[in-house]
Amino acid sequence: xxxxxxxxxxxxxxxxxxxxxxxxxxxxxxxxxxxxxxxxxxxxxxxxxxxxxxxxxxxxxxxxxxxxxxxxxxxxxxxxxxxxxxxxxxxxxxxxxxxxxxxxxxxxxxxxxxxxxxxxxxxxxxxxxxxxxxxxxxxxxxxxxxxxxxxxxxxxxxxxxxxxxxxxxxxxxxxxxxxxxxxxxxxxxxxxxxxxxxxxxxxxxxxxxxxxxxxxxxxxxxxxxxxxxxxxxxxxxxxxxxxxxxxxxxxxxxxxxxxxxxxxxxxxxxxxxxxxxxxxxxxxxxxxxxxxxxxxxxxxxxxxxxxxxxxxxxxxxxxxxxxxxxxxxxxxxxxxxxxxxxxxxxxxxxxxxxxxxxxxxxxxxxxxxxxxxxxxxxxxxxxxxxxxxxxxxxxxxxxxxxxxxxxxxxxxxxxxxxxxxxxxxxxxxxxxxxxxxxxxxxxxxxxxxxxxxxxxxxxxxxxxxxxxxxxxxxxxxxxxxxxxxxxxxxxxxxxxxxxxxxxxxxxxxxxxxxxxxxxxxxxxxxxxxxxxxxxxxxxxxxxxxxxxxxxxxxxxxxxxxxxxxxxxxxxxxxxxxxxxxxxxxxxxxxxxxxxxxxxxxx
Numbered sequence: 001x002x003x004x005x006x007x008x009x010x011x012x013x014x015x016x017x018x019x020x021x022x023x024x025x026x027x028x029x030x031x032x033x034x035x036x037x038x039x040x041x042x043x044x045x046x047x048x049x050x051x052x053x054x055x056x057x058x059x060x061x062x063x064x065x066x067x068x069x070x071x072x073x074x075x076x077x078x079x080x081x082x083x084x085x086x087x088x089x090x091x092x093x094x095x096x097x098x099x100x101x102x103x104x105x106x107x108x109x110x111x112x113x114x115x116x117x118x119x120x121x122x123x124x125x126x127x128x129x130x131x132x133x134x135x136x137x138x139x140x141x142x143x144x145x146x147x148x149x150x151x152x153x154x155x156x157x158x159x160x161x162x163x164x165x166x167x168x169x170x171x172x173x174x175x176x177x178x179x180x181x182x183x184x185x186x187x188x189x190x191x192x193x194x195x196x197x198x199x200x201x202x203x204x205x206x207x208x209x210x211x212x213x214x215x216x217x218x219x220x221x222x223x224x225x226x227x228x229x230x231x232x233x234x235x236x237x238x239x240x241x242x243x244x245x246x247x248x249x250x251x252x253x254x255x256x257x258x259x260x261x262x263x264x265x266x267x268x269x270x271x272x273x274x275x276x277x278x279x280x281x282x283x284x285x286x287x288x289x290x291x292x293x294x295x296x297x298x299x300x301x302x303x304x305x306x307x308x309x310x311x312x313x314x315x316x317x318x319x320x321x322x323x324x325x326x327x328x329x330x331x332x333x334x335x336x337x338x339x340x341x342x343x344x345x346x347x348x349x350x351x352x353x354x355x356x357x358x359x360x361x362x363x364x365x366x367x368x369x370x371x372x373x374x375x376x377x378x379x380x381x382x383x384x385x386x387x388x389x390x391x392x393x394x395x396x397x398x399x400x401x402x403x404x405x406x407x408x409x410x411x412x413x414x415x416x417x418x419x420x421x422x423x424x425x426x427x428x429x430x431x432x433x434x435x436x437x438x439x440x441x442x443x444x445x446x447x448x449x450x451x452x453x454x455x456x457x458x459x460x461x462x463x464x465x466x467x468x469x470x471x472x473x474x475x476x477x478x479x480x481x482x483x484x485x486x487x488x489x490x491x492x493x494x495x496x497x498x499x500x501x502x503x504x505x506x507x508x509x510x511x512x513x514x515x516x517x518x519x520x521x522x523x524x525x526x527x528x529x530x531x532x533x534x535x536x537x538x539x540x541x542x543x544x545x546x547x548x549x550x551x552x553x554x555x556x557x558x559x560x561x562x563x564x565x566x567x568x569x570x571x572x573x574x575x576x577x578x579x580x581x582x583x584x585x586x587x588x589x590x591x592x593x594x595x596x597x598x599x600x601x602x
Contacts, residue, residue: 041232041233042230042231042232042233042556042557043231043232043233043234043235044231044233044234044235044255044533044552044555045234045235045236045237045253045254045255045256046234046235046236046237046254046255046256046257046547047237047239047245047248047249047254047256047257047258048064048236048237048238048239048258049238049239049242049245049258049397049398050062050063050064050238050397050426051064051212051213051238052064052065052068052210052212052216052236052238053065053427054194054195055068055194055195055196055197055199055207055210055216056189056193056194056195057069057073057138057174057176057195058136058138058139058189058190058193059138059189059190059191059193060138061138061430062426063453064216064236064238067236067547068207068216068218068236069174070174070203070549071203071204071205071218071234071549071552072174072199072201072203072205072206072207072218073174073175073176073201073202073203074089074090074111074119074174074175074201074202074203075089075090075172075173075174075175076089076090076091076105076124076171076173076175077089077091077094077169077170077171078549079456079539081537081538081539081540081541081548081550082539082540082541083540083541084456084457084539084540086169086170088108090107090108090111090119090124090175090202091105091106091107091108091157092106092107092108093105093106094106094169096168099164100161100164100165100166100492100494101160101161101162101163101164101165102158102159102160102161103158103159103161103165103168104152104156104157104158104159105124105156105157105158105159106155106156107119107120107121107124107155107156107157108155108225109155110225111202111225112202112223112225113177113179113200113201113202114198114200114201114202114206114221115177115200117177117179119175119177119202120151120154120155121151121152121153121154121155121156121157122151122154122178123175123176123177123178124149124151124157124175125149125150125151125157126176126178126181126182127173127174127175127176127178127181128143128146128149128159128173129148129149130176130181130182130186130189131143131173132146132147132148132149134186134189134190136186136189136190137190137471137472137473138190138472139171139172139173140468140469140472141459141460141463141466141469141473142167142170142171142172142173142459142460143171143173144468144488144491145161145162145163145165145491145492146159146160146161146162146165146168147160147161147162148160163492164492164494165491165492166492166493166494166499167457167459167491170455170456170457170459172455172460174201175202176201177200177201177202180200197209197210202221202224202225203221203224204220204221204224204226204228204229204549204552204553205218205219205220205221205229205234205552206218206219206221213238214237214238215235215236215237215238216235216236217233217234217235218233218234218235218236219232219233220232220233220234226553227553229552229553229554230535230553230554230555230556231555231556234552237254242259242260242263242399243263245257246259246260246263246267249267249273249527249529250267250270250272250273252272252529252532255528255529255532255533255555256526256527256528256529256546256547257526257527257528258524258525258526258547259275259525259526259527260325260399260400260525261324261325261326261327261400261525262325264327264525264527267527270527271531272529272530272531272532273527273528273529273530273531274527274528274529274530274536275525275526275527276525276526276527276545276546277327277523277524277525278523278524278525278526278538278543278544278545278546279336279338279339279521279523279524279543279544280336280339280453280524280544280545281335281336281339281453281454281455281456281458281461282336282451282452282453282454282521282522282524283331283334283336283451283452283518283519283520283521283522284328284331284398284400284401284404284449284450284451284518284519284520284521284522285334285449285450285451285452285516285517285518285519286310286314286408286447286448286449286516286517286519287447287448287449287450287475287476287515287516288301288307288310288446288447288476288514288515288516288517289301289433289443289445289446289447289476289477290302290307290476290477290478290479290515291443291470291477292477292479293441293442293477294437294440294441294442295442295443295444295477296435296442296443296444296445297443297444297445297446298383298388298389298390298446299383300372300383300388301390301446301447303370304513304514305366305369305370306367306370306372307513307514307515308366308512308513308514309363309366309367309370309372309415310363310412310417310514310517311356311514311517312356312357312358312359312360312362312363312366313358313360313363313408313411313412313414313415313417314356314358314408314411314517314519315358315407315411316330316331316358316519316520317330317358318358318407319404319407319408319519319520320519320520322403322407323400323401323403323404323406323407324400324403324404324520324522325400327522327523327525328400328520328521328522328523329520329521329523330519330520331518331519331520331521332348332349332350332355332511332518333347333348333349333350333507333510333511333518334452334461334465334507334510334516334518335347335348335454335458335461335462335503335507336521337349337521338521338543340458343497344496344497344500345500346458346500346503346504347507348503348504348507348508348511350508350511354511354512356511356517358411360411360414360415363415364415364416367381367415367416367417372388372416374416379413379416380416380417380418381415381416381417387418388416388417388418389418389419389420390412390417390418390419390420390446390447391419391420391422391445391446391447392405392408392409392419392420392421392422392446392447392448392449393405393422393423393424393429393445393447393448393449394421394422394423394424394448394449395424395425395426395429395448395449395450396423396424396425396426397426397450397451398451398522400522401423401449401450402421402423404449404519405421405423405449406421408449409421419447424448426450429445429448429450432444432445433445433448433475434471441470441471443477448475449519450475451522452464456540458503459490459491462487462490462503462506463487465478465480465483465487465506465510465515466483466484466487467479467480467481467484468484476515476516478513478515480509480513482509483506483509483510486502486505486506486509487506489502490502490503490506524545524547526545526546526547528546531558532557532558532559533555533556533557533558534555534556534557534558535551535554535555535556536551536555537550537551537554537555539551
C-alpha cells in the first residue's frame with residue numbers, strides 16, 4: 001500500500017481517536033469534579049455525600065460548610081489535635097481576670113487577610129461585636145454573656161462578659177475582616193448575602209470557586225502565618241450517590257470518602273486505601289416536634305407521656321445492626337459515649353431503672369395510660385376521636401436513615417401509631433421545620449430522622465435544646481426551664497467536675513422528656529489513600545477521624561509523580577490508555593484485513 005494512503009488512514013484514525021479523547025475528557029470534566037489545573041498543582045480531593053448549603057458563615061448550617069469556614073477563616077483559639085484542649089490560634093496567649101468576667105488575648109503579629117491587609121485586634125473586636133450587637137443566630141450559643149469586645153491596641157483584644165465565662169476558650173467563631181463585612185448590613189449578613197468567591201479570610205485556604213451541588217475549590221494560602229499547606233488546592237466534591245463516590249475513591253479521583261457499611265468491608269482489602277471506624281461527637285436521632293406554640297405538627301407530640309411511649313417502641317439494637325449494618329452502637333444520651341476521656345467524660349449513661357428498652361407491650365401500656373386508645377378497633381390509636389397518623393421523614397444525608405425509618409414505622413404500627421414514611425432532601429426538610437405563616441413561626445412536621453455533630457466541647461450540643469435556640473439551632477422546639485437554668489450554670493462553671501455534674505443532669509432531663517429518641521452512635525466509616533498520600537492526622541488521637549483541619553494542613557503526596565498528577569486525573573489517564581489501545585488495535589486489524597484482501601486478489 002502506498003505510504004500516502006497509509007498515512008491518510010492513520011490520519012483518519014487519529015482524528016477519530018482525538019474525537020473520542022475529547023469526548024471522554026468532556027465526560028470527566030462534566031461530572032462533579034472541576035478542571036485539574038495546569039498539571040503542576042498538588043490537588044487534594046475529598047468526597048462528600050452532604051452538599052454545601054452556603055458560603056456565608058452567618059447563614060450556613062451544613063457540616064461541610066463548617067469545614068469550609070474553618071479553613072477559610074481563623075479562630076481566636078485552636079484545638080489540640082490529640083487532646084482537643086485549647087491551644088493558640090490567632091491568639092498566641094491569653095489571661096482572664098480573677099472573677100472570670102474579663103478575658104485578654106494577645107494576637108500574633110504576622111497574620112494577614114488573604115487580600116494582603118494586616119489582621120489586627122480591630123477585626124477580632126468587630127467580629128464579636130457584630131455577632132453580639134446584632135444578635136446573629138449562628139453563633140449566639142457561644143456569645144451568650146459576652147457584653148463587649150475592645151481592641152486595646154493593634155494586637156491586644158479584651159472580651160468583657162456579664163458573668164464568669166470559662167467557655168470563651170471554646171467559642172467556635174470565625175474571625176471576619178472588618179474592611180469587608182463592616183460594609184454589610186447585619187440583616188443582609190444573616191439572610192441573603194451570599195459571600196461570593198473569592199472569600200477573603202485569614203485561614204490556610206481560600207474559597208475561590210463554588211459550583212453548587214458539584215464542588216467547592218479552595219486554594220492554599222501560601223502566606224499563612226501557621227505555614228503554607230502542603231497541597232496547592234483542596235477540592236470538596238459533592239455526590240448524589242455513594243456508589244459513585246466509592247468508585248471515584250477506588251479509581252484515585254478522590255483521596256477520602258465516608259463509606260457506607262455495605263461497601264466498607266470490601267474496601268478493607270484494598271491495598272491503596274486505609275479504612276477506619278472513627279469515633280466523633282455525633283449521634284443519630286428520631287426528632288419530635290414538641291413546639292407548644294402555633295404548629296402544624298400533630299398535637300399529641302406535645303405530650304411528654306406520648307413521646308415517652310414512643311421511646312419504648314424504638315428498637316435501637318435492630319437499627320444499629322440492620323439499618324447501619326453493624327456500623328453503629330445503640331445510643332442513650334445525646335452526648336456520645338467513648339468520645340471524651342475520663343475523668344471528664346461528659347457522656348451520661350442512664351441507670352438500669354430508668355433506661356428505655358425495646359418493649360412494645362410497655363409502649364402500649366404507656367399509650368393506654370396516657371389516654372391514647374383505639375376505640376373503634378381499627379388498629380389505630382386516637383387523639384380526640386381522630387386516628388393518629390404521623391409524618392415520618394428520613395433526611396437523605398444518610399442512606400441509613402430510610403432503613404431506620406422503615407424499622408421505626410413498623411414498630412409504631414404494632415403499637416397502634418400510623419406513620420407515613422418519606423425520604424426527604426435536607427433543604428426541603430429545613431424549609432418545613434422552620435416554616436412561618438406571615439411573621440409567626442409555625443413548624444410543619446411531626447417526626448424526622450437526622451443526626452447532629454458537635455464541637456470538641458459539649459457546649460454546642462447542649463445549647464441545641466435550650467428555649468433560646470427555638471427558631472434557630474433547635475429543630476425539636478422543646479422547652480424546659482430547669483434545663484435552661486442548668487445550661488446557664490454550666491456555661492459559667494470554672495470547676496470541671498462541677499460542670500460535668502450539671503451536664504449529666506441536663507442529659508437526664510432530655511432522656512426523660514424525650515424531645516429526641518437518640519437512636520445510635522454511628523461510627524464514621526472512612527477510607528483514604530495511604531498508598532500515594534501521607535500526613536493524615538487523627539483528631540482526637542487514636543480513635544478520631546482524619547477529616548479535620550490538621551489533615552488539610554499536612555497531608556501531601558508521597559512522590560513527585562503523584563504531585564504532578566495532582567491526585568485528580570486518574571480517570572482521564574485511564575481513558576487515554578484505552579484510546580491509544582483502540583487506535584493500535586484498529587490499525588493492526590486493518591493491515592491484516594488489507595493483506596488478506598490483497599492475497600485473494602492475487
